[in-house]
Amino acid sequence: xAHFQRIVPAVVVAFCLTAGVAISGTLDAVKTxxxxxxxxxxxxxxxxxxxxxGVWKGLDIDTARAIAAAIFGDAEKVKFTxxxxxxxxxxxxxxxxxxxxxxxxxxxxxxxDLGLDFVQVNYYDGQGFLIPNxxxxxxxxxxxxxxxxxxxxxxxxxxxxxxxRVNKMKMNPVVIENNAELAKAFxxxxxxxxxxxxxxxAGIRAVAPNPADYTILxxxxxxxxxxxAVRHGDNQWKDVVNYVxxxxxxxxxxxxxxxxxxxxxxxxxPAVMRFLGVTPGNGKSLGLDEKWAxxxxxxxGNYSEVFERNVGVNTPLMLKRxxxxxxxxxxxxxxxxxx
Amino acid sequence: MQVNMDTTVPEKxxxxxxxxxxxxxxxxxxxxxxxxxxxxxxxxxxxxxERQSIxxxxxxxxxxxxxxxxxxxxxxxxxxxxxxxxxxxxLNTLVVAFIGITLTVIFGTVLGIARLSKxxxxxxxxxxxxxxxxxxxxxxxxxxxxxxxxEILPAPQKALGLMPGVFLCNRGLIFGxxxxxxxxxxxxxxxxxxxLLIFFIRTWAAKRQxxxxxxxxxxxxxxxxxxxxxxxxWWLTGAPATMNVxxxxxxNFKGGVTISPEFTALLLGLVLYTSAFxxxxxxxGIQSVGxxxxxxxxxxxxxxxxxxxxxxxxxALRVIVPPxxxxxxxxxxxxxxxxxxxxxxxxxxxxxxxxxxxxxxxGVALIMxxxxxxxxxxxxxxxxxxxxxAIVER
Numbered sequence: 001x002a003h004f005q006r007i008v009p010a011v012v013v014a015f016c017l018t019a020g021v022a023i024s025g026t027l028d029a030v031k032t033x034x035x036x037x038x039x040x041x042x043x044x045x046x047x048x049x050x051x052x053x054g055v056w057k058g059l060d061i062d063t064a065r066a067i068a069a070a071i072f073g074d075a076e077k078v079k080f081t082x083x084x085x086x087x088x089x090x091x092x093x094x095x096x097x098x099x100x101x102x103x104x105x106x107x108x109x110x111x112x113d114l115g116l117d118f119v120q121v122n123y124y125d126g127q128g129f130l131i132p133n134x135x136x137x138x139x140x141x142x143x144x145x146x147x148x149x150x151x152x153x154x155x156x157x158x159x160x161x162x163x164x165r166v167n168k169m170k171m172n173p174v175v176i177e178n179n180a181e182l183a184k185a186f187x188x189x190x191x192x193x194x195x196x197x198x199x200x201x202a203g204i205r206a207v208a209p210n211p212a213d214y215t216i217l218x219x220x221x222x223x224x225x226x227x228x229a230v231r232h233g234d235n236q237w238k239d240v241v242n243y244v245x246x247x248x249x250x251x252x253x254x255x256x257x258x259x260x261x262x263x264x265x266x267x268x269x270p271a272v273m274r275f276l277g278v279t280p281g282n283g284k285s286l287g288l289d290e291k292w293a294x295x296x297x298x299x300x301g302n303y304s305e306v307f308e309r310n311v312g313v314n315t316p317l318m319l320k321r322x323x324x325x326x327x328x329x330x331x332x333x334x335x336x337x338x339x
Numbered sequence: 340m341q342v343n344m345d346t347t348v349p350e351k352x353x354x355x356x357x358x359x360x361x362x363x364x365x366x367x368x369x370x371x372x373x374x375x376x377x378x379x380x381x382x383x384x385x386x387x388x389e390r391q392s393i394x395x396x397x398x399x400x401x402x403x404x405x406x407x408x409x410x411x412x413x414x415x416x417x418x419x420x421x422x423x424x425x426x427x428x429x430l431n432t433l434v435v436a437f438i439g440i441t442l443t444v445i446f447g448t449v450l451g452i453a454r455l456s457k458x459x460x461x462x463x464x465x466x467x468x469x470x471x472x473x474x475x476x477x478x479x480x481x482x483x484x485x486x487x488x489x490e491i492l493p494a495p496q497k498a499l500g501l502m503p504g505v506f507l508c509n510r511g512l513i514f515g516x517x518x519x520x521x522x523x524x525x526x527x528x529x530x531x532x533x534x535l536l537i538f539f540i541r542t543w544a545a546k547r548q549x550x551x552x553x554x555x556x557x558x559x560x561x562x563x564x565x566x567x568x569x570x571x572x573w574w575l576t577g578a579p580a581t582m583n584v585x586x587x588x589x590x591n592f593k594g595g596v597t598i599s600p601e602f603t604a605l606l607l608g609l610v611l612y613t614s615a616f617x618x619x620x621x622x623x624g625i626q627s628v629g630x631x632x633x634x635x636x637x638x639x640x641x642x643x644x645x646x647x648x649x650x651x652x653x654x655a656l657r658v659i660v661p662p663x664x665x666x667x668x669x670x671x672x673x674x675x676x677x678x679x680x681x682x683x684x685x686x687x688x689x690x691x692x693x694x695x696x697x698x699x700x701x702g703v704a705l706i707m708x709x710x711x712x713x714x715x716x717x718x719x720x721x722x723x724x725x726x727x728x729a730i731v732e733r
Contacts, residue, residue, distance in 0.1 A: 086690060090699050093393065113394045114697040135590075146590045147510060152678075152691055157406040160415040164407070172591065173407045174601065175691070176681040181482070185681070188601070189509050190489040192590045 026230070026237035027071070027287055030098055035077045038064040039097040040110040042082030043179045045203040046311040046319075047103050047123075056080055059310045060101040063122050063228060063245060063281045066300045067099060070244045070292040075299040085152065089114050092231060092326065099241055102228040103197070105155050110229075118227040119242035120249070122303075123311075124323035124332055126220035128198040130205060133213055135192060140219035144169035149191035151175075151182055151200075159222040160195045183207065193217075197224050199319060206316035216225075240286055243338075244269060247293045250275060251302035253326055258301040275338045282338055293338070303333060358684060384700070399696045400425070406691055408683045410599055421692050428688030429709060435602065435684065436671040436713065439609045444663070446610060447617025452647070454622050465618065472615040477673050481608040484679040488600035495591055504584045506592060511599040513592045515584040522576035529572035533564040601682040605674065613670045620662045624655035656728050664721035668714050675710070685709055 030036055040060055041048035048058040061080070068078040081097050091098045093115060103125070104110075105120035110258045129140050137143065140163070151155050152175045164171045174191050176182040183204050194204065198216060204213050228245065230238050251257070254272050256264050264272055273279040276294045283290035298304065307324060311317045325331025354360055385528030388395050399424040407417050412430045415423055454465035472480070489509050493499065498508035504515035519524065537560070544555035628651050636650040639645075677684035686706055693702035 037500075086694055089697060110697065115393045124364050144589060145593070152687070152694070153696075157691055158695060161405055161407045165417055171407055173409045174681045175409065175683060175687060177678045177690075181679065182681075184486070185489050188486075188489040 025096055026234050027240055030071060030237075034072070035079050036064065036068045036071065037079050037081060037097045038067070038097065039083045039088055039091050039100040039102050040080045040082075041102045044103060044200060045206060046199065046315060046317045047203070048080075048101075052314045057310065059123060059306060060103060060228075062300050062306045062310065063101045063248075064099070066248060067241060067244045069295040069299045070240065070247070070288055073289060073291065073295045075295075086177075088333060089116065089229075092116065092229060095231070098230075098237075102235070103199070103226045104229055105197075105224045106227045106229075107155060111232075115232045116229045117232045117238050118179065118225075118229050119238060120245040120335075121225040121227045122245050123199065123226040125197040125199050125224040125226050127156060127195060127222040127224060128201055128220050129193045129195050129217040130186075130201040130214055131193040131217055132189075133215055137193075137217070140221065141167060141169075142215045143193060145172075146192040147172045147174060149174050149176065149182055149186045149189070149194040151179060152177055152194055155222065155224070156196055163221040177252075179204075196224075199226075199317070202311075202317040202319055211316075236287060240288065243286060244292075246335040247275075247296050247338070248300070248303040248306060249326070249333045250338055251293070251297045252304045252333075253328070253335065256297050256302060257305060258298055261297045267295070271338070341348055355671035380427075388700075394696075394698060395701070397701055399692070399698055402696075404692070404695075406695070408688065409681070410602065410683055421696070424688050425685070425692065425705065428683060428685040431673075431683055431688075432674055432677075432685040432709070432713070434473075434675070435605055435609070435674050435682070439606055439613070439670050439674065440667050440717075442606075443613045443617055443666070447614035447666075448621050450618035451621025451625065454618060455625055469615045469618050472611050475612075477608060477612045478676055478679060480612055481604060481676055481680050484604040484608045485600065488604055492600070495587060498560070498587070498592075504582060504595070506585060509600065510591055511597045511603070513585045513595050513597045515582040515595045517579065518581050518583050520577075520579040522573050522579050525572040525576045526569040529568040530565070533568040536568075537564055538560045547594045599682070601677070601680055604680055605677050605682045605684075609670050609673055612673070613666055616666050616669070617663060620659055620666060621655070623662075624657075625651055627658045628654045653728070657725075657730065660721060660725045660728065664718060664725075667717050667721070671713050672710060672715065 003033065040056070041058075043049055044058070046058055048060045050057065051057050064078050064080070065075040069075040071077075081091065082090050083097075088100055088102050088104060089110070091097050099117075101122075103123070104118075105125075106121065110116055111118060129143070131137050143164075148160060148171050148174050150160060157173070157175065160171065160173070175249075176185060182194070185191065186204075187208055192261055194201065196204070198220060201216050205211050205216070208214055228241055230241055235269070239249075254264075254269075254275060255274065256275070261276070264278055265278060266279075267273060267276075274282060276297075277283055277290035277292070280290045283292050286292065301309070306320065308314065312320045313320060321329070321331060323332050325333065327334040370515040385395065401420050403417075403435060404419060405417050405422045406424070408415060408424060408427050411427045412429060412434065413423075413427060415427050450465050452468065453461050454469065456462045456465070492509040493506060495506075495508045495510050498506040498513075501507055506513045513681075537557075540555075541557055544557050548554055568663065583594050585592040585597075632650055633646055636646040641649065674684060675686040678687045678690060689702050689706050693699050696702075
């Protein structure tokens, strides 16, 4: 029942907070229990969703697997907790999960008021509008008076309200908790448009009765840097998660892929040698095995491989790299040196 | 010397063997225990929140909400505060619960009586209805009704024109309303006056009947007053008839009043589900009245309607009211399922607030407080009513 789904975790959190939660030593705790507990989206194609065989797939899922690969040398030592937009932060705060990889937007207030820390962004997203072609709308500026389907519990509601206010337009929101129910109502014509992050719109469009009947409008009305999050105050754990994400980006820049990583072990490029642990040091600094980055690339892949596999142009989402290309390729993905 | 053995002063009972004093002691200890426990829990929660740098307190209520709400009974925009947004949600819950309870009691009573009907078809149909609607989870029923509305009904551009100024489409039922005019105020006052008059007429008619046996047609007069007085007031104050008629412009209708599919689906789902339970409560109440009561009433020449109204129901109500109260509370609490089908009730608005502010504990506390207030006030009213209709010992 939907309302229990959202209230129960909050109540659980209330009790967990009363009991006291260890906020330091997450890395040691994870090593002791033998797996990483990750909060994920269970219903977002391309980011987090089990396939028809029950195998979890998605960009966020692969990020979580990379964390497990770095710590245990085994990308499968990870357990997934499906969370809604409402329950995700509380699950992290209460210690129910170790890390949140669930397309969460990094914002100042979440970073401060919620007691969280966001790490390196793994997808630069922005909020847009999905609209049926038959309405003949070419720009979001023509949406005055529209009924807008909104998925609650994100910054989405606020962004769309801000956008309509700034452009002096009226809107009539229809806020439905459940992703699938929202998409159904939208496809049946309950709303004129649906607003969410562009990546999600691509995912929703992919499951439309006829995807070609729907267009994502060109206006992107918000910045949505989607980043994994950890609890505030545990710097060692934050470093580990942060550098796992960065390692995938750095591997792409160094030209290391899951296919050629074994050959690269014999490379004489000092940056590659340091990265793969041939020259030791990075692993020790992070409290991990020296082959941590090797394991990530070998078992999960570099950022480009992960992107193309889950959301790229050859997937039903058909997303281009855009902002998510490497910095030297016109994008924002930039890793500090691994030394 | 003679010692007076017949002393009236009893031997002093040791403190630990005196049940009365022990009872007080135990209660005192319990109160202290509960107090310490709550202090520990609250203090610990606050300390933990502080340590994890999570904001606390209700300051957020004054901050700008900056999200829109689809249905509102008061003026509200994204520039208003969280407090105002929450009161919009509160009113939305109140409306659906109030209308829902009213319809449920009426429909459930009719169903319960129908199930006991001598008419074979009517009794069976009522029984089938009750069994079917009782047995399907309410959430599924809500999804069904909601999907029914948005799948079946056409887009606003192809809205069904039921009559001039009334449209039905997947954005809801849209109809014209008169523009505000002072005449409406007079009409409302006349309606209030009609209620008052009917109350007096009813009392007088009952007294007269008790004294002389003559029956006064209260029902007919009541209907005439209810309709006639407001109409008369409206006519006397100028009979304003300009209507705010909805017109299709752009994506949606502008003007008029819209009853959304979300509200209708929620109301319909709640009423149909809860009335099945209420029908059973009513049936139990009626069957609890002895057969002899009915037979006796018929024997003295009362009509079947009078038998029900004057003999059966007054006795049945004593059995009906307590379980009926709990069904009313169920309806109110089930209305929080609104979030599943997009009706902005209190839980939905509070959920958005929790998400944007991140203050889950305060938000959940508010939700609990609001539902507690709803439930306690319903209970208080029903307990008062129950006392009023209870058997008076003479």
